[in-house]
Amino acid sequence: MTRFAVPTGIIAFCGLAFWLSTQFDKVPPILLRGMQPADFPQMVLILIIVLSVCVALFDQPIEHGRIPTTVWVSLALFAVFALSAQLDLFLGLGIFACALAWAWGERRGWALTTVAVVSPAMVFFLFDQVFNIRFPRGLLTNLWYG
Amino acid sequence: MMEPLIAGLTALMDPNLLVLLFAATLGGVIIGALPGLNATTGAALLLPFTITMEPIPAIAILTTIYCAATFAGAITAILINTPGTSASATTCLDGFPLAQRGEAGRALGMATISSTVGGIISVVCLMLAAPLMARMAYNFAPPEYFALTVFGISMLATIGDGTPLKNIIAGAFGVFLATVGKDLLTTVERFTFGFNELSEGIGFVPVMIGIFGISELLVQAERLSVERRQVIMKAIKLPSREDYARVWKTVLRSSGIGTFIGILPAEGATVASMIGYNEARRWSKKPEEFGKGSIEGIAGAEAANNSATGGAMVPTLALGIPGSPTAAVILAGLMVHGLQPGPTMFTEQATFAYAIFWSMLLVNVMFIFVGLFGAKIFARVTFVPVQILWPIVFTFSIVGAYALDQSMLDVYIAVGSGVIGYFMRRFGYSVVPLAIGLILGGMLEKRLGQSLIMLDDQWWLMFTRPLTLLFFVLTFLALFGPFFWRRLFQQRDPMVSTGE
Numbered sequence: 173m174t175r176f177a178v179p180t181g182i183i184a185f186c187g188l189a190f191w192l193s194t195q196f197d198k199v200p201p202i203l204l205r206g207m208q209p210a211d212f213p214q215m216v217l218i219l220i221i222v223l224s225v226c227v228a229l230f231d232q233p234i235e236h237g238r239i240p241t242t243v244w245v246s247l248a249l250f251a252v253f254a255l256s257a258q259l260d261l262f263l264g265l266g267i268f269a270c271a272l273a274w275a276w277g278e279r280r281g282w283a284l285t286t287v288a289v290v291s292p293a294m295v296f297f298l299f300d301q302v303f304n305i306r307f308p309r310g311l312l313t314n315l316w317y318g
Numbered sequence: 319m320m321e322p323l324i325a326g327l328t329a330l331m332d333p334n335l336l337v338l339l340f341a342a343t344l345g346g347v348i349i350g351a352l353p354g355l356n357a358t359t360g361a362a363l364l365l366p367f368t369i370t371m372e373p374i375p376a377i378a379i380l381t382t383i384y385c386a387a388t389f390a391g392a393i394t395a396i397l398i399n400t401p402g403t404s405a406s407a408t409t410c411l412d413g414f415p416l417a418q419r420g421e422a423g424r425a426l427g428m429a430t431i432s433s434t435v436g437g438i439i440s441v442v443c444l445m446l447a448a449p450l451m452a453r454m455a456y457n458f459a460p461p462e463y464f465a466l467t468v469f470g471i472s473m474l475a476t477i478g479d480g481t482p483l484k485n486i487i488a489g490a491f492g493v494f495l496a497t498v499g500k501d502l503l504t505t506v507e508r509f510t511f512g513f514n515e516l517s518e519g520i521g522f523v524p525v526m527i528g529i530f531g532i533s534e535l536l537v538q539a540e541r542l543s544v545e546r547r548q549v550i551m552k553a554i555k556l557p558s559r560e561d562y563a564r565v566w567k568t569v570l571r572s573s574g575i576g577t578f579i580g581i582l583p584a585e586g587a588t589v590a591s592m593i594g595y596n597e598a599r600r601w602s603k604k605p606e607e608f609g610k611g612s613i614e615g616i617a618g619a620e621a622a623n624n625s626a627t628g629g630a631m632v633p634t635l636a637l638g639i640p641g642s643p644t645a646a647v648i649l650a651g652l653m654v655h656g657l658q659p660g661p662t663m664f665t666e667q668a669t670f671a672y673a674i675f676w677s678m679l680l681v682n683v684m685f686i687f688v689g690l691f692g693a694k695i696f697a698r699v700t701f702v703p704v705q706i707l708w709p710i711v712f713t714f715s716i717v718g719a720y721a722l723d724q725s726m727l728d729v730y731i732a733v734g735s736g737v738i739g740y741f742m743r744r745f746g747y748s749v750v751p752l753a754i755g756l757i758l759g760g761m762l763e764k765r766l767g768q769s770l771i772m773l774d775d776q777w778w779l780m781f782t783r784p785l786t787l788l789f790f791v792l793t794f795l796a797l798f799g800p801f802f803w804r805r806l807f808q809q810r811d812p813m814v815s816t817g818e
Contacts, residue, residue, distance in 0.1 A: 178745045182487065189494070189509070197506045206767040206775075209506035213497040216490050223487045231481055234746055242539040243740075250733055253716075257729065265716060269709035276542055278705035287709040295717050303370045305721045 179228040186217045186224070193217070245275045260310025265292045322664075323445075326672025330680070335375050339677060342382040343684045347692065349383065350390025351699040352707060354538045356403040357387035357587075358750075361647040362526040363711070365654070366718035373655045374670055378677035380651050384644045385437060385627050385681045386688070388587050392429040392620055393693050397422060405587035405623040408595040412608065412615035419611055428557045428613050429620045430689035432569050436621035437682035439573040440580065440628025445675045447581070449664045451636035456661040460768035461780045465789035467762045470583035470639040472793040474751040481746065482797070488747045492755020493762060495520050502760070503767045515727045522650035524719040524732040525756055529749040530647075531715040532736025535708045537743065542704065557613070565617040568598045576622035580629020586642030587623040587630075594622020628678060635659050635671055638761065643750040646757055653757075654722065 193210040249271050257264030270288035278284060299305040300316070307313050330336075349360035361380050368376035391406030396413030409429060416425040458466070474489040475482035498509045499519030510516040557565070572594035579590040598618025599608045608615045630641030631648075638659040640646035652659050663671050688696075719732035739749045773779045780786045 206770040209501040276705040291710045
């Protein structure tokens, strides 16, 4: 199935990107030196489309096993992270790390605490104190930033 | 040449920097031994930590990680039959059988010595070849650079796990991603969707962290049930005099092969180790021992994969074309620090360039001690549970992606790149060409635009320039050569075509 599905998906993406590229501003011909802004991306997209057709027609199909449940769970946790990071980046990281370790079979309290609390806290203080990186304000970072 | 050579060495002799490099060597060895992590992922994850440093320590740390992690793959390959890096896959073939026979120490000793010799030879070649190559490229005009970049991208066809077609698609996708942001010649915004952060383009660092680090997390999710068993190792011992007598030619040959393969754009340590191993078997007086515990097999593979690290830095520094996936990350690091790799690096930033060379030489000496005395400990690192390791790696990845531009958009780009990278790998599209395409894409478009301006839009005039034509011919050979060779080979030897 993926023999045609993946190239079709790539071609559809390239088609959409090509259409978007036709909406770019154009430089008046009298001022133009070299290429229009859309020319280069369009050339690349056409190349990808042509090669994808070749893949669909000539490449040996590969058998893919089912994606394991743990991968789907991990992908779902990415979504959870993306949402919880809106409240606070480190809250999101803590929730994600704890949930991922749990989903992968970790049940020991000290290990879950390490990944969910100790490591995000250490990384936060390392970047904040040593590298002077300012993190976005949120529920937890406000406790430090005041 | 002597003045910058000495200045580079002096710049490296800062005690703080030496301590930092030793720590980076240990870190690199640990990264190489950790399950799923390799030199490329390690360099991508540590790149954000170097952003506040001066360029010399920052890039020296990345190159140290590169050399040390490439070497460390051998430790786990020999002791638990799991290559820490793909470049060490061939070391498993003879290393693990030797370890099972109770000669793990001898195998590790040989891997360490071969890696060190290979690494040192390649760095010496780097010191000699990179300035020469840069001097050659000094007179390149935009058409030559454009053709050279096209050649670099064409070499992507033969790397990674994918087929040539899929590799080129992945590389072209990387080039496409490089077009996001303001067009350099016209300043028109492209594919920015109203995000101001995208005006300067998609950052290399979040994409690299995503496709190398976060996608590997998903790959590891598939392998949770893999069990690792360690072979008992009594003590590390240096190879005997007989061993040296037997392998010295192999080590020298593989070092030459590895350095040459490394210099080729985009080819890296993995290809070098395979060719080094095959050549060692071809020239060996005892080829029947290969695969059953041959000391020559270990020497051939390890000398080749470590010498590829120095070779890969030649086109990276001299031309701005990455010689391997990890060199692509280092190239991104150079750009983040505002350094322009290319011919001018050896005139305007010669001290920096030579300091990097010296640091690579130093790390090759350092991991003799780390390899010989610490292998037993580092092999245990492999048993860190993935359930603990990968959530921590994710935390580092996300904070690293955020840190460079302090933008949450970069965090989402890293996660998105990780998901895309995982599905690419799953469907046979290597992520390495994507990374290299992203780095070279901007340069490719810029050089094409400049060439068209220079040639008054008469693009066909590029083919009248000898060097440009040479690079286009090399591109053609890189893309279609393997196909023609295979056809020719099949016609001459019908046994091959029938698969007998």
